[in-house]
Structure formats: structure tokens, C-alpha cells
Amino acid sequence: MKTMNGLRVALGVAITAVSIGAWAQDGASAGASAGTAVTASGGMTAKATRQANRALRRKVYAALAKHKEIDAGDIGVTAKGGTVMISGTVPDASQINTVTEIVKGVEGVTSVTSKLSVQRPFGQ
Template identity: 80%
Template sequence: MNGLRAALGVAIATVLISAWAQDGMPAGASAGAALNASGGSTAKTARQANRALKRKVYAALAKHKEIDAGNIGITAKSGAVTISGTVSDASQISTVIEVVKGVPGVTSVTSKLTVQRPFGQ
């Protein structure tokens, strides 16, 4: 009787493994490998979304001719935008922050902007 149970258990395991392999997962592949494969695509998607948001922020700043955005750097991560660099006038800092806050997809803004001082002062 025990031999029959063991044979039945082996047969069921074989059927389950082959059915799992037919679903696109190779036989012997672990669940961890499946998670890593799907996690890679979500990380890539997140990077693409961050780059797209960064481009939108730069485009919004370019529309405002009063802002000298040549020395401004943008970092975007999941809607959180950090702006860094220098501007020529202190009033531009608040303008830049307001423009960035108005970009669709921006959830928060961190400013690390400073005023560029002329050489020799």
C-alpha cells in the first residue's frame, strides 16, 4: 500500500511540474526567478517614467524665458522632483519651484537651488 501511495505521489508531482512548465515557466525554475524576471521590467518601466517626467520638467522650464535654466539639474523619482544648481537671481528660485510644481506627474519638489554670485564677490 505504501508503494502505491509513493508511486501516486510521484505521478502527481510529475503532472504538476509539466503543467507548470507549459505555463511559460521552465521546469526546475524557482519562484524567485519568476519574481526577478517580472521585477526587472517594472524597474525598467519606472526608469522610463522618471526620464519622461524629467523631460517634462525641462520643457516646462524652457517655456519660461525669464528663467535661466542653463545651470539647473533635475532628478525625478516616482513623482518626487529635486532641482539643483544655480540661478542668476534669488527671485528665480521661487519661480522655478512653482513651474515644477505645475508639471503633471510631479508629487513633490525639493529645491537645492542657490544664487550664483558674480566672480570676485
């Protein structure tokens, strides 16, 4: 009976030791992967990347607002790492190229994808 209790205690200690070691390694790998993610993104954390994308988006909207000839009410802007996608509708086909050129001129924009279309009048 004493031998069985001794084996149970020894087995319990061994399982606890193994699980603590595995937990410590898991925590170390999680820290290493977080460090790798920061390094891979050029030193920016996920939060900083989101803030930079939002700031670029605001800069694009501000640039469009400066041009009174552009009806930017139905234009959506998505920014991700310098790449900007503009979508929505404009009242005139000539505004598609104008909007694209304005966005390309914004500091920090590396490429522009336009998914703009001409707004159809009601009833047509």
C-alpha cells in the same frame, strides 16, 4: 571492491538529485521575487520605471524652457516616482521660488525638493 563502487555511484546519484532539486527551487524563488518586485512597484518593471522617470524629467525641462525669464542653464533635474529634485544655481534669488512653482505645476510631479542657490558673480 564492488560494494565501494556501488556506494560511490549511489552517493553521486544522491548528490546530483539534491543539487538539481536545490537549483530548481532557487530558480523558482528567483522568478517569484521578480514577480513580487513588479507587483510592489505598481505593475511597472524597472525599465518602465526608469523610462517614466526620464519622461517626467523631460517634461520638467520643457516647462522651464517655456519661461524665457528663467535662466535654466545651470539647473539640474532628478525625477523619481513623481518626486522631483531641482539643484544648481540661478542668477537671482526670486527665480528660486519661480522655478519651484513651475516644477510643481508639471503634470506627474507629486513633490518638489529645491536645492537651488543664487549664483555669485565672479570675484566675490
